[in-house]
Amino acid sequence: RANAEKFEFQAEVSRLMDIIINSLYSNKDIFLRELISNASDALDKIRFLSLTDKEVLGEGDNAKLEIQIKLDKEKKILSIRDRGIGMTKEDLIKNLGTIAKSGTSAFVEKMQSSGDLNLIGQFGVGFYSVYLVADYVEVISKHNDDKQHVWESKADGAFAVSEDVWNEPLGRGTEIRLHLRDEAQEYLDEYKLKELVKKYSEFINFPIHLWASKEVDEEVPADEDESSDEDETSESKSSEEEEEEEESDKEDEKKPKTKTVKKTTYEWELLNDVKAIWLRNPKEVTDEEYVKFYHSLAKDFDDEKPLAWSHFTAEGDVEFKAMLFVPPKAPQDLYEGYYNSNKSNLKLYVRRVFISDEFDELLPKYLNFLRGLVDSDTLPLNVSREMLQQHSSLKTIKKKLIRKALDMIRKLADEDPDESNDKENKDIEESSDSNEKKGQYTKFWNEFGKSIKLGIIEDATNRNRLAKLLRFETTKSDGKLTSLDKYISRMKAGQKDIFYITGTSKEQLEKSPFLERLTKKNYEVIFFTDPVDEYLMQYLMDFEDKKFQNVSKEGLKIGKDSKDKELKESFKELNKWWKSALANENIDDVKISNRLADTPCVVVTSKYGWSANMERIMQSQTL
Numbered sequence: 001r002a003n004a005e006k007f008e009f010q011a012e013v014s015r016l017m018d019i020i021i022n023s024l025y026s027n028k029d030i031f032l033r034e035l036i037s038n039a040s041d042a043l044d045k046i047r048f049l050s051l052t053d054k055e056v057l058g059e060g061d062n063a064k065l066e067i068q069i070k071l072d073k074e075k076k077i078l079s080i081r082d083r084g085i086g087m088t089k090e091d092l093i094k095n096l097g098t099i100a101k102s103g104t105s106a107f108v109e110k111m112q113s114s115g116d117l118n119l120i121g122q123f124g125v126g127f128y129s130v131y132l133v134a135d136y137v138e139v140i141s142k143h144n145d146d147k148q149h150v151w152e153s154k155a156d157g158a159f160a161v162s163e164d165v166w167n168e169p170l171g172r173g174t175e176i177r178l179h180l181r182d183e184a185q186e187y188l189d190e191y192k193l194k195e196l197v198k199k200y201s202e203f204i205n206f207p208i209h210l211w212a213s214k215e216v217d218e219e220v221p222a223d224e225d226e227s228s229d230e231d232e233t234s235e236s237k238s239s240e241e242e243e244e245e246e247e248s249d250k251e252d253e254k255k256p257k258t259k260t261v262k263k264t265t266y267e268w269e270l271l272n273d274v275k276a277i278w279l280r281n282p283k284e285v286t287d288e289e290y291v292k293f294y295h296s297l298a299k300d301f302d303d304e305k306p307l308a309w310s311h312f313t314a315e316g317d318v319e320f321k322a323m324l325f326v327p328p329k330a331p332q333d334l335y336e337g338y339y340n341s342n343k344s345n346l347k348l349y350v351r352r353v354f355i356s357d358e359f360d361e362l363l364p365k366y367l368n369f370l371r372g373l374v375d376s377d378t379l380p381l382n383v384s385r386e387m388l389q390q391h392s393s394l395k396t397i398k399k400k401l402i403r404k405a406l407d408m409i410r411k412l413a414d415e416d417p418d419e420s421n422d423k424e425n426k427d428i429e430e431s432s433d434s435n436e437k438k439g440q441y442t443k444f445w446n447e448f449g450k451s452i453k454l455g456i457i458e459d460a461t462n463r464n465r466l467a468k469l470l471r472f473e474t475t476k477s478d479g480k481l482t483s484l485d486k487y488i489s490r491m492k493a494g495q496k497d498i499f500y501i502t503g504t505s506k507e508q509l510e511k512s513p514f515l516e517r518l519t520k521k522n523y524e525v526i527f528f529t530d531p532v533d534e535y536l537m538q539y540l541m542d543f544e545d546k547k548f549q550n551v552s553k554e555g556l557k558i559g560k561d562s563k564d565k566e567l568k569e570s571f572k573e574l575n576k577w578w579k580s581a582l583a584n585e586n587i588d589d590v591k592i593s594n595r596l597a598d599t600p601c602v603v604v605t606s607k608y609g610w611s612a613n614m615e616r617i618m619q620s621q622t623l
């Protein structure tokens with residue numbers, strides 16, 4: 001094209017495209033859901049702008065927020081068009097030539113080794129999946145702020161952008177034309193496309209139309225020529241009809257003759273049900289639908305099911321509907337930059353209109369692993385995102401979301417047969433439902449346990465609720481995870497405190513002299529071996545009126561010993577000698593204690609100072 005400006009793809013994009021083109025990946029279907037998802041995003045954007053400025057939508061067809069799919073069998077082109085926000089020339093160059101999101105190179109690497117493209121949408125590069133099925137792609141786009149432009153590329157490391165002087169004006173939005181590869185001709189089949197839209201794009205909230213063929217009966221005048229050629233014209237009629245017609249012909253020769261012929265016409269056929277799933281009654285939504293909705297929401301098309309979900313309506317001053325999901329797996333970067341950013345994964349809608357998926361006022365940081373959405377009836381529609389962020393209802397929404405999220409997680413534990421006591425276990429084990437829930441809480445804990453700990457540190461209001469969700473191993477848990485409630489139920493008569501010890505590993509701690517006496521006396525001690533546990537225990541002071549006691553710290557009381565006084569008296573002189581001998585060391589005090597059984601002496605840290613483990617952690621952080 002004469003007016004084309006040529007550009008080279010960013011090196012990373014080029015590499016990605018090479019992989020896609022040469023991929024033997026069998027599920028090529030995914031390109032369609034990526035394109036529809038982009039169209040839906042673009043429609044969300046223009047609808048959001050129209051809340052504060054109606055003009056942006058324009059008039060007539062232009063104002064219709066929809067997606068259209070068309071097939072051209074002769075030219076072997078599949079095109080997808082939306083009336084979304086569109087792209088300016090600059091947008092085309094930037095969005096379809098470079099990769100904005102971080103973590104993409106990790107994805108490219110992973111894809112190269114695994115060959116699995118299923119997660120492409122999560123990495124902000126879904127568009128390039130078009131090259132799974134096309135060898136040449138044109139993107140025609142019209143944004144309100146610019147003229148119509150065409151982006152085109154044959155995936156040869158370069159793309160071109162030109163002002164569009166050939167195609168019909170789009171009004172506004174984007175049309176993507178895929179020139180299908182020879183081996184991808186199946187995507188010219190209407191039936192195939194209908195099936196794909198059903199399968200992958202069920203939860204798109206804009207109408208998706210297919211320019212679909214339809215056979216219709218049409219009455220046409222039967223002219224002389226044709227009626228003389230009886231065989232051909234009556235092909236589609238049954239012989240009875242023929243006879244009838246012949247008879248009536250004889251009866252009324254003057255009546256104008258007509259005949260029925262099959263004609264192929266085209267019309268827009270609606271492929272999806274645009275009613276949002278979260279508006280439906282939870283009782284009428286099946287588990288399978290929740291799972292599928294989760295997959296489309298999280299762009300996670302692996303087969304794994306979310307671990308739990310909650311779908312509810314909040315009523316009262318602040319009304320909203322919400323859906324929360326616990327993903328089956330934690331993303332690798334869940335705790336990356338934890339304290340500096342708030343990467344919430346909740347989508348905010350106001351009265352069905354998508355507002356944002358970057359709203360950080362909906363959930364506290366520690367719950368950022370949840371996926372889901374909130375649709376509020378109370379928030380105002382016609383204000384900017386910044387003003388919404390300040391709205392007083394958000395506090396109430398947040399409070400309720402936290403409560404529901406924690407309920408959902410507690411329920412996951414309650415329903416897991418592995419979590420119940422052995423006796424109850426036997427009763428539950430029978431049902432298949434409980435089989436499905438078996439081990440699910442352990443799975444949750446392994447993926448997201450750290451988030452619960454961070455919650456205890458950060459969220460004083462819900463500290464007790466969160467503490468109930470804690471799991472750990474102890475001197476008596478036999479390699480299994482246990483909870484504070486279970487610990488308390490096993491406490492010895494007269495035991496006042498909850499004993500714990502911190503360190504790098506269970507194996508190391510099991511040898512600790514601090515445990516000698518406690519183990520001998522049959523007390524249970526919790527092992528805290530995660531670095532975050534040291535911080536955790538600075539915030540978790542007590543649980544159900546029981547204090548936490550670090551057994552390596554001063555102040556450990558393991559019941560009274562009748563010989564205590566006697567011992568103190570008889571070792572008085574030795575004690576004095578120790579104190580003077582260690583006077584130049586960093587030692588606060590020397591005490592007679594009953595905490596040991598075999599080891600003669602041990603270094604204990606003071607009650608309010610750092611534990612030895614904490615010292616170790618702090619040191620490793622500054623090095």
Ligand code: ADP
Binds near residue numbers: 034042084124125174
């Ligand atoms: P993602 O959708 O995750 O951002 P994609 O690779 O699918 O990643 O798309 C890249 C970018 O191209 C989008 O963020 C968007 O800015 C732009 N884009 C793609 N398709 C469209 C479209 N139909 N309308 C407007 N912009 C689009």
Ligand code: MG
Binds near residue numbers: 038126
């Ligand atoms: Mg996309």
